Each structure stands twice: as structure tokens, then as C-alpha cells.
Amino acid sequence: EYEAGNLILDMFDSILPKNIDKTFIYGNHEDRYFRYISNIKNYKTGDAIPSPTEALKLNQRGYRVYDDWKEDCIQIGKYQVFHGIYCTTNSTKSHVDKLRHSCIFGHTHRIGEHFEGSLHGLNIGCLADLNSEGFKYLSRIERQTWNNAFGIVNVHDNFSQAELVVCNDNSFFYAGKKYWYDSKIKFSIQKYYLSGFK
Numbered sequence: 001e002y003e004a005g006n007l008i009l010d011m012f013d014s015i016l017p018k019n020i021d022k023t024f025i026y027g028n029h030e031d032r033y034f035r036y037i038s039n040i041k042n043y044k045t046g047d048a049i050p051s052p053t054e055a056l057k058l059n060q061r062g063y064r065v066y067d068d069w070k071e072d073c074i075q076i077g078k079y080q081v082f083h084g085i086y087c088t089t090n091s092t093k094s095h096v097d098k099l100r101h102s103c104i105f106g107h108t109h110r111i112g113e114h115f116e117g118s119l120h121g122l123n124i125g126c127l128a129d130l131n132s133e134g135f136k137y138l139s140r141i142e143r144q145t146w147n148n149a150f151g152i153v154n155v156h157d158n159f160s161q162a163e164l165v166v167c168n169d170n171s172f173f174y175a176g177k178k179y180w181y182d183s184k185i186k187f188s189i190q191k192y193y194l195s196g197f198k
Contacts, residue, residue, distance in 0.1 A: 001134060002050075002052075002055040002056065005052075005055075005056050006055075006056060006057065009056060009057075009061060013061060021064070022061070022062055022063045022064065023063060023064045023065075023066065023074055024053075024056075024058050024063040024064070024065050024066070025066045025069070025072055025073075025074070025081070025082060025083055026052065026065075026066060026067045026068070026069040026072070026083065027069050027083040027084075027106075027107065028069055028083070028107070030052045030067070030069065031069050033049070033051055033052055034067075036049070037049070052067075053065050053067065069083045070083075070085060076104075076153045076155065076160070077153055077154075077155040077159075077160020077161075077162075078102045078120075078160045079102045079103060079104050079120075079122075079153055079160065079162055080099065080101050080102070080103045080104070081103070081104045081105070081153075082103070082104075082105055083105060083106065083107050084105030084106060084107025084108065084123070085107065086098070086107075087107060087108050090112065090114070091105075091107070091108050091110070091112065091123055092112035092113060092114040092121040092122065092123045093112075093114040093116075093121065095121050095123075096114050096116055096119050096120075096121040097116075100119070101119065102118075102119050102120045102121065102162075103121050103122070104121075104122045104124060104151050104153070104162055105122075105123060105124070106123065106124045106125060106126060107123075108123060108146075109125060109126040109128075109145075109146035109147070110123060110125060110145055110146055110147055111123055111124065111125040111147040111149045111164060111166060113164060120161075120162065122151050122162050122163075122164055124149055124150055124151040124164060125146065125147040125148055125149035125150070125164075125166075126146060126147075126148060126149075127148055127149075127150060127167070128148065130143055130146055130148070147166060147167075148166070148167035148168075149164055149165060149166045149167055150164075150165055150167075151163065151164055151165070152165060152174075170182075
């Protein structure tokens, strides 16, 4: 998992502009490390198993790391961004109802959106190979509710608005362009003219 994670982060590093703010927020999967090493039976492994922060070289990559997945969040515009806790039928509504704040999270690997007056919740799914052996701790039926997606927050002065970008077949559309991933040529971009707008 660490090797695969480093490959993805290497890809991000090759594309992202230098000197930008980058944040890594732990989730329940990363927290497995703390649960494992806190068990006295696992003490004999010593430091043979590095933390996600160490193994993914997050500090060297320039990430600000938050490792308390149940408590940590960052603020982007009006949105609190955090891993997420609730995994209900409509987890986006659950987070907005409990938090009473606009929020963005990805805990459930599903996508969703909920508006309540000026409050806005966004469940941004995941970016993963959903057929990976690593995800087979859940059944195929449970995994088919998951979606690859990501969120974008646009901020201008005191106004902010988040949007969901859904990925299908290793590709997505954004701002009239199609982006897709091919393992041989990495990322590709093709511009499409949508609805007569250029």
C-alpha cells in the first residue's frame, strides 16, 4: 500500500505547481497504524513498520499533515474539510445536520450533495482502483456504491462554492475539457466544446 501510495504522490508531485499549500488529512485507514502499534502484542515489530507520514514521505513532499482523523479539519472558504465520520444512507445530510456547517468529506467512498439553506455538504468519493485486492474487505455489492470523484472549492473574497467532479473509466470532464489517465502516457487532456460554448 505504501509503494502504491508513493507512486500516486510522485505523480501529483510531477504535475502540481511548486510552492503550493498541500494538506494530508489522515482517515480511518491511516489510523489503523496507530491502532496496530498501540497493541502491546505488536511491540516486537519496533520501528519496522513506518507511519503513513514517514512511509509516504509527506513532510519531505511539503504536506501539512493532520493525523487525528476524528478531530482534525481545515477551513477552505466556508467549508470545513475533514475525513468524515458518519456512514449512513445519506451521510452528506448527516454531516450537515450534526455539524450545522458547510463541509466536505470522503469517508464513505461514495458521492453525495446536500443543501440546507446556506449550508452545503459535499461527499467527494475517492480516487482509487475500486477492483483492487486492498478493497476486498467489503463485498462486491457493497463496493459498487462507491464512486471515483473529487471536489473543487472556488473562493473569491468572502464567497465560496464547492463542486463535485465525477470520474468514469479513468476520465472526467472539467471546464469543457476531458482529462483521462493512461498508464503509458500518464495524463492526457482533450478539449471539447460543450453546448456551443468555447
